[in-house]
Amino acid sequence: MSLADLPHRRRNLLTGEWLLVSPHRAKRPWQGEAAPPAAPPAPAHDPSCYLCPGNVRATGEANPDYAGTFVFKNDFAALLEDGGTGNAEDIFETAPATGEAHVICFAPDHGATMARLPQAEIERVVETWCEISATLGAKWPHVQLFENKGAMMGASSPHPHGQVWATNVMPELVRREEGCQRDWLERKGAVLLDDVAGAELAAAERLVEVNAHWLAVVPHWAAWPFETLLIARDPVARLEELSPAARSALATILSRLLRRYDGLFGCDFPYSMGWHGAPHELAEDTSHWRLHAHFFPPLLRSATVRKHMVGYELMAETQRDITPESAAERLRAVEIGA
Secondary structure: OOOOOOOOEEEEOOOOOOOEOHHHHHHOOOOOOOOOOOOOOOOOOOOOOOOOOOOOOOOOEEEEOOOOOEEEEOOOOOOOOOOOEEEEOOOOOOOOOOOEEEEEEOOOOOOOHHHHHOOOHHHHHHHHHHHHHHHOOOOOOOEEEEEEEEHHHHOOOOOEEEEEEOOOOOOOHHHHHHHHHHHHHHOOOOOOOHHHHHHHHOOOOOOOEEEEEEEEEEOOOOOOOEEEEEEEEOOOHHHOOHHHHHHHHHHHHHHHHHHHHHHHHHHOOEEEEEEEOOOHHOOOOOOOOEEEEEEEEEOOOOOOOEOOOOOOOHHHOOOEEHHHHHHHHHHOOOOOOE
């Protein structure tokens, strides 16, 4: 029997953590939670939506009648520019947390998703990401761009949007990736994600999408059932370093990847995604870092059955039932057209 049939562990090279893969468990019957059916398609404009053009938000401020992307300071930001103070007590230690948070409306169409936006509109989103990364990165040590899509992932509005949180420190997960990528370069004299991209291209079994500038794979160490890792093939560490050609190619591969997700179970596929560029506190010391994005979708068996990170995952280590190879094969099999 092969790894496709037997339980085994895999190591996440970006974080150093191990996870358990138990492919034989995918055959077990399911009597757990099934999410309710998806809501009908949303209208192009919802008068009650606080993100639609022209509508008034909870603060009383009216959105402009925007036609492309629209960025505004989060009205309920998790971070403030004037944060609390810290102390160095052994048991009750605290540290200051300061920063700023913004909302990025991807498009004025309330019923759209990134997967359904035309190429030109996705390119505008990419340009906005790049501009925000550069602008906030000049002020803060770390800039985190992300999107929570769908009520299942906690999105407070169905309007197509993402967020950016800029912080005074390098967050924990990013710090782990920083250390692992730096260690790889010191030990092997190569960029970790360059080596991963080359190995994935050679193996081909976990590939989902590829073009001249980007590679999308279900990583060997994927934790979520249909998790994907999007890696820049050019030697860039941050979004703002992308060439015009790479930005256009990014819009193309995003469209194709997200349409594969939607086609897998015939639904608006929920996910959380986020960019990991080199933290700006590193200044020019980024030779070990390669720009990449993570996509973490929760769906496991259908549009209504999701993976729960509970029990063993919370108490011991991450566990998955289907192999990354089988997940990639299923994503590749989705018909999305040109």
